[in-house]
Amino acid sequence: MVRLITHNLLACHAKDCNTNNFPLAFKDVQLEIREAEFNPEFLRGFLPKLEWTALVDTAKQLGDTSLPVEQPEMLDDEFLKNLHHVLLEIHVEEGSMTCPNCGHVYPILNGIPNMLLAEHEIG
Amino acid sequence: MAPRTLQSATVEGDPGVYEDQNVHMIYEEIASHFSSTRYKPWPIIADFLASLTTGWVGLDSGTGNGKYLPLPADRPGEVWTIGLDRSKNLLDIARRAGSTGIVREVVVGNVLDNPWRPGIFDYAISIATIHHLATHERRCSAVKRLLESVSPNQGRVLIYVWAIEQDELSKRKVVEDQDPTPTIGKDVVVPWVLSTQQTAVTEKCATPRVYNRYYHMFAKGELVGLVNEAARELGLQVEPKAESTTKNIRGVEVVQDGWERSNYYVELKLWQT
Ligand SMILES: [Zn+2]
Numbered sequence: 001m002v003r004l005i006t007h008n009l010l011a012c013h014a015k016d017c018n019t020n021n022f023p024l025a026f027k028d029v030q031l032e033i034r035e036a037e038f039n040p041e042f043l044r045g046f047l048p049k050l051e052w053t054a055l056v057d058t059a060k061q062l063g064d065t066s067l068p069v070e071q072p073e074m075l076d077d078e079f080l081k082n083l084h085h086v087l088l089e090i091h092v093e094e095g096s097m098t099c100p101n102c103g104h105v106y107p108i109l110n111g112i113p114n115m116l117l118a119e120h121e122i123g
Numbered sequence: 124m125a126p127r128t129l130q131s132a133t134v135e136g137d138p139g140v141y142e143d144q145n146v147h148m149i150y151e152e153i154a155s156h157f158s159s160t161r162y163k164p165w166p167i168i169a170d171f172l173a174s175l176t177t178g179w180v181g182l183d184s185g186t187g188n189g190k191y192l193p194l195p196a197d198r199p200g201e202v203w204t205i206g207l208d209r210s211k212n213l214l215d216i217a218r219r220a221g222s223t224g225i226v227r228e229v230v231v232g233n234v235l236d237n238p239w240r241p242g243i244f245d246y247a248i249s250i251a252t253i254h255h256l257a258t259h260e261r262r263c264s265a266v267k268r269l270l271e272s273v274s275p276n277q278g279r280v281l282i283y284v285w286a287i288e289q290d291e292l293s294k295r296k297v298v299e300d301q302d303p304t305p306t307i308g309k310d311v312v313v314p315w316v317l318s319t320q321q322t323a324v325t326e327k328c329a330t331p332r333v334y335n336r337y338y339h340m341f342a343k344g345e346l347v348g349l350v351n352e353a354a355r356e357l358g359l360q361v362e363p364k365a366e367s368t369t370k371n372i373r374g375v376e377v378v379q380d381g382w383e384r385s386n387y388y389v390e391l392k393l394w395q396t
Contacts, residue, residue: 046180
């Protein structure tokens with residue numbers, strides 16, 4: 001499963017790839033929407049750890065434009081519900097993620113991303 | 124069942140290749156049978172997960188069948204634990220862990236890698252995983268990866284490994300010739316017997332298949348020693364945060380360590396000034 005909650009934490013870890021290695025770019029994705037229970041308290045706690053611009057841009061690539069470009073100061077219910085949907089209800093089932101720096105491709109199969117590297121690619 | 128004596132293991136050749144053959148390939152094969160025997164969370168781990176702050180996100184490094192991903196069960200969705208494992212087959216089970224039908228977040232990866240933004244997690248757990256790494260250096264690296272994966276400010280870490288010291292309920296007994304107070308653990312293989320009914324129907328073997336998994340059984344004090352070594356290599360002081368005004372000091376506090384049901388555990392908390 002790769003939802004944007006996880007995507008926002010992942011970074012390329014190939015040998016010598018330490019800068020501009022986030023966010024990984026989705027390619028050829030198949031999406032599935034699954035409803036998840038809304039938990040505003042979780043979202044409030046998690047919000048400071050998000051890389052906001054990466055989240056907004058990635059959501060846009062996946063066809064969701066509900067999030068504002070700037071993180072709002074007032075966290076109203078409508079905003080939190082949109083954030084909930086983007087982070088926890090959009091599942092990338094198939095496709096891949098490409099590192100913006102070194103171009104390494106991490107495949108996603110049956111909803112599970114594969115972050116393993118070959119021995120010579122490990123830093 | 125009478126206690127069995129475990130066979131010693133000798134790690135030969137490249138340790139990564141050795142682990143592939145003596146750990147990873149086996150879990151891939153026995154995944155569903157293994158998972159059916161692993162359901163009860165150990166109390167110290169359940170307590171640790173119950174104490175997490177709402178809004179926290181954590182890493183379960185070597186999640187296996189994902190039995191800790193649904194915890195704490197009485198506060199669903201208040202924290203999110205992301206499972207990492209080498210075994211794709213175990214992760215297929217882990218993504219459905221818990222009886223609620225909630226889908227979990229899981230990632231295929233190696234516990235010696237850090238495919239994450241540095242220090243992004245609030246907590247990390249490593250349960251029954253580091254003892255599958257075949258050298259001291261690799262076990263130390265795995266601890267370093269855990270320390271690097273959590274927030275330098277307040278990150279919490281819980282590590283569990285198999286102990287030489289086994290409780291009387293355990294079916295297993297360590298190698299006979301053991302030193303009564305060893306300081307270094309023992310490398311052993313632990314058999315996993317898969318009877319014919321549990322293997323794939325296409326398989327025509329009449330006798331049960333035995334898979335010998337590699338384990339490093341930890342000696343008393345070895346896990347805390349490993350934490351000290353890993354912390355030192357990362358420039359972290361191993362002590363509680365002092366009431367000091369000196370800036371830019373980073374450290375890790377050993378919150379608790381001990382033995383529970385044939386395992387050693389250590390709980391850590393990072394801090395910086
Ligand atoms: Zn890269």
